[in-house]
Amino acid sequence: MQASFKTTCCYCGVGCGVVVHRDRQGRLTVEGDKDHPVNRGMLCSKGMNLHYTVTDTSDRLMHPEMRYSRNSPRQRVSWEQALDRTAAVFKAIIEKHGPDAVAFYASGQCLTEEYYVVNKLIKGFIGSNNIDTNSRLCMSSAVAAYKMSLGEDVVPGTYDDIEQTDCIFVAGANPAWCHPILWRRIEAARAANPRLKIIVSDPRVTQSCTMADLHLQLHPGTDIVLHHAIGRLLIEQGKTDAAFLQQHTNGYEKYREMVMQRSITEAALICGIPDTAIYDAAHYIGEAKGFMTMWTMGLNQSVVGVHKNLSLINLHLITGKIGKAGSGPFSLTGQPNAMGGREVGGLSNLLPAHRVLDNPAHRQAVQEFWGGVPLSDKPGLTATEMFTALNDGRLKAIWIMSSNPLVSLPDVRFMEAALQKAKFVVVQEISNKPETLAYADVVLPAAAWAEKEGTMTNAERRISYLHKITDAPGEALPDAEIICRFAKKMGYKGFDYANAGEIYNEHCRLTAGTNIDISGLNYQLLKEKRSVQWPYPDGTKDHGTPRLFTDHSFYTPNKKANIHSFDDENNSEPINDTYPLILTTGRIRDQWHTMSKTGKVSKLKQHITSSFLEIHPEDARERNIRQDDLVEVKNERGTVRVKAQLCTTIKKGVVFLPMHWGKILNSDLNRANNLTNNIVDPISKQPDLKYAAVQVLRY
Numbered sequence: 001m002q003a004s005f006k007t008t009c010c011y012c013g014v015g016c017g018v019v020v021h022r023d024r025q026g027r028l029t030v031e032g033d034k035d036h037p038v039n040r041g042m043l044c045s046k047g048m049n050l051h052y053t054v055t056d057t058s059d060r061l062m063h064p065e066m067r068y069s070r071n072s073p074r075q076r077v078s079w080e081q082a083l084d085r086t087a088a089v090f091k092a093i094i095e096k097h098g099p100d101a102v103a104f105y106a107s108g109q110c111l112t113e114e115y116y117v118v119n120k121l122i123k124g125f126i127g128s129n130n131i132d133t134n135s136r137l138c139m140s141s142a143v144a145a146y147k148m149s150l151g152e153d154v155v156p157g158t159y160d161d162i163e164q165t166d167c168i169f170v171a172g173a174n175p176a177w178c179h180p181i182l183w184r185r186i187e188a189a190r191a192a193n194p195r196l197k198i199i200v201s202d203p204r205v206t207q208s209c210t211m212a213d214l215h216l217q218l219h220p221g222t223d224i225v226l227h228h229a230i231g232r233l234l235i236e237q238g239k240t241d242a243a244f245l246q247q248h249t250n251g252y253e254k255y256r257e258m259v260m261q262r263s264i265t266e267a268a269l270i271c272g273i274p275d276t277a278i279y280d281a282a283h284y285i286g287e288a289k290g291f292m293t294m295w296t297m298g299l300n301q302s303v304v305g306v307h308k309n310l311s312l313i314n315l316h317l318i319t320g321k322i323g324k325a326g327s328g329p330f331s332l333t334g335q336p337n338a339m340g341g342r343e344v345g346g347l348s349n350l351l352p353a354h355r356v357l358d359n360p361a362h363r364q365a366v367q368e369f370w371g372g373v374p375l376s377d378k379p380g381l382t383a384t385e386m387f388t389a390l391n392d393g394r395l396k397a398i399w400i401m402s403s404n405p406l407v408s409l410p411d412v413r414f415m416e417a418a419l420q421k422a423k424f425v426v427v428q429e430i431s432n433k434p435e436t437l438a439y440a441d442v443v444l445p446a447a448a449w450a451e452k453e454g455t456m457t458n459a460e461r462r463i464s465y466l467h468k469i470t471d472a473p474g475e476a477l478p479d480a481e482i483i484c485r486f487a488k489k490m491g492y493k494g495f496d497y498a499n500a501g502e503i504y505n506e507h508c509r510l511t512a513g514t515n516i517d518i519s520g521l522n523y524q525l526l527k528e529k530r531s532v533q534w535p536y537p538d539g540t541k542d543h544g545t546p547r548l549f550t551d552h553s554f555y556t557p558n559k560k561a562n563i564h565s566f567d568d569e570n571n572s573e574p575i576n577d578t579y580p581l582i583l584t585t586g587r588i589r590d591q592w593h594t595m596s597k598t599g600k601v602s603k604l605k606q607h608i609t610s611s612f613l614e615i616h617p618e619d620a621r622e623r624n625i626r627q628d629d630l631v632e633v634k635n636e637r638g639t640v641r642v643k644a645q646l647c648t649t650i651k652k653g654v655v656f657l658p659m660h661w662g663k664i665l666n667s668d669l670n671r672a673n674n675l676t677n678n679i680v681d682p683i684s685k686q687p688d689l690k691y692a693a694v695q696v697l698r699y
């Protein structure tokens with residue numbers, strides 16, 4: 001039967017609405033949803049090709065597989081056999097080594113309901129907090145900074161602020177490629193308001209710089225110096241909001257003293273930009289009525305990622321440009337549902353509805369709600385810590401769900417060696433491509449986007465409903481159903497859900513009375529509304545809460561926002577004579593993360609067909625490297641061998657590799673994360689993926 005379904009794109013955190021048409025033969029086509037408040041009918045190249053990810057089943061996992069020993073090949077088995085054995089092994093490990101000997105590694109691409117049940121399983125019934133996700137690699141520095149400054153993990157504003165602002169500072173991000181529909185809204189806002197100023201800070205001249213009034217091409221790792229210098233100028237030029245500072249903030253005096261310690265000339269020298277550029281940036285921000293900041297991995301994926309975030313948020317707090325139309329700090333989410341995952345507590349240091357582990361009342365409330373075992377107050381292992389624990393034997397079993405860590409984690413050769421040491425590995429996946437499958441004792445085939453229903457939350461706190469449109473191939477099952485079947489095999493009560501709606505409604509009830517209260521938004525109502533911005537407590541009308549802090553009352557104990565002060569040091573791996581270049585990594589326009597979905601769409605491969613190294617011509621000349629020469633990028637952790645792309649758009653002394661490529665024909669020489677290191681931010685535990693010391697030689 002012919003039908004059309006309104007749903008949501010499953011790639012980035014922009015959260016565009018799509019309409020999927022299914023014809024009588026079951027063929028799917030996709031178009032942008034003209035009625036959707038986020039994208040208003042527009043889709044980027046990835047969104048326009050979404051349907052191929054499900055219609056092309058050539059790489060799909062169809063049946064559970066299992067092996068009985070490391071030396072024997074995996075065989076096709078039934079779901080019963082796979083889950084019986086998995087439960088038996090988990091029980092044996094937990095009995096012998098305790099609950100912290102097992103872990104789940106999930107994904108910002110999971111639906112909220114999937115996150116909810118796996119989090120409930122490990123924290124509420126197994127009795128460990130060992131669940132983390134690839135969101136640790138993406139958003140955790142922004143999360144920590146929001147909590148420290150605003151008292152809660154919340155994005156204060158809404159995309160509609162784009163049309164109401166007159167200054168946007170894009171820091172360490174390339175939304176023109178990575179959040180394209182948002183960028184089109186910025187382009188349209190600029191066309192409608194030529195006074196809109198756009199500032200971009202990035203060591204590379206990216207597509208986002210083409211529309212910028214000011215590009216601050218700073219040295220990697222110097223963002224805090226830049227933000228502090230802008231803060232100093234705003235203070236000196238009288239552009240702060242004295243009333244706001246006095247009534248609604250803590251910590252301003254200390255901040256003022258701190259930013260005065262470094263002159264603008266000194267700051268400019270450290271950042272590698274002209275001091276006039278810092279004056280221009282402060283002028284644009286100071287003169288603006290509405291001021292937005294947007295950032296992604298350039299700030300988050302850093303050993304000082306939390307401080308980078310705080311230093312940017314401070315610019316809003318000293319100018320009072322938060323909680324107002326056209327103003328606010330806006331972290332752009334890389335993954336489609338990183339925020340939904342945090343709502344249900346799906347990280348090793350969180351509990352549902354943004355409750356916290358170290359609060360006994362929070363633990364007790366959740367335990368009583370779930371009816372399982374007492375919740376542990378010991379933070380679980382984070383993404384990189386899980387692999388360290390596999391390596392040293394503390395962790396025995398790992399369950400990897402909808403993620404491809406052997407491409408995306410830093411120092412990935414170490415991670416491979418660690419996975420090799422695991423006693424038991426479960427991989428729950430849609431595709432036969434991820435490198436983790438080589439280590440799996442049990443493989444569980446999962447349903448993909450459009451083959452299951454549920455919800456996700458985008459970067460502006462918008463919860464969206466996703467339709468099931470087509471059946472999953474073979475015996476693949478929705479992730480939530482796999483986890484619930486396993487939980488029942490373990491003998492746990494409370495996993496008998498009839499459908500995704502029942503899981504969602506349970507999550508809703510658990511948010512009542514919290515800062516992210518959505519108790520007024522049951523599944524049926526969400527399906528009718530299609531998308532709503534939280535909070536949405538009982539009695540809320542319309543489409544939720546687009547903007548927070550309009551009364552300037554923050555979620556801290558004294559209701560004032562915290563202006564934090566700290567030095568501007570970057571603690572990344574230092575370059576030296578052997579490894580004199582800084583490697584930074586990032587995304588390209590038409591690929592998504594580790595390419596297990598976009599990599600099979602031929603239209604998306606046409607833009608850039610293979611990995612490459614961007615290098616400045618002067619750095620290339622010193623090494624006798626010419627355009628398209630094969631080069632080796634090296635350090636003590638590994639090697640990458642790709643063609644050189646000489647370009648003046650990258651800062652001298654810096655080289656760039658795309659992060660998407662993994663192993664090709666058993667060679668890992670395209671994989672950027674062979675070279676990155678697993679130093680993490682001490683607060684957020686997010687890895688320093690944007691900064692590694694390397695050497696480049698002609699091969």
Ligand code: SF4
Pocket residue numbers: 009010011012013014015016039042043044045046047048179180181182
């Ligand atoms: Fe999908 Fe993001 Fe593109 Fe929108 S911008 S269509 S959410 S990938």
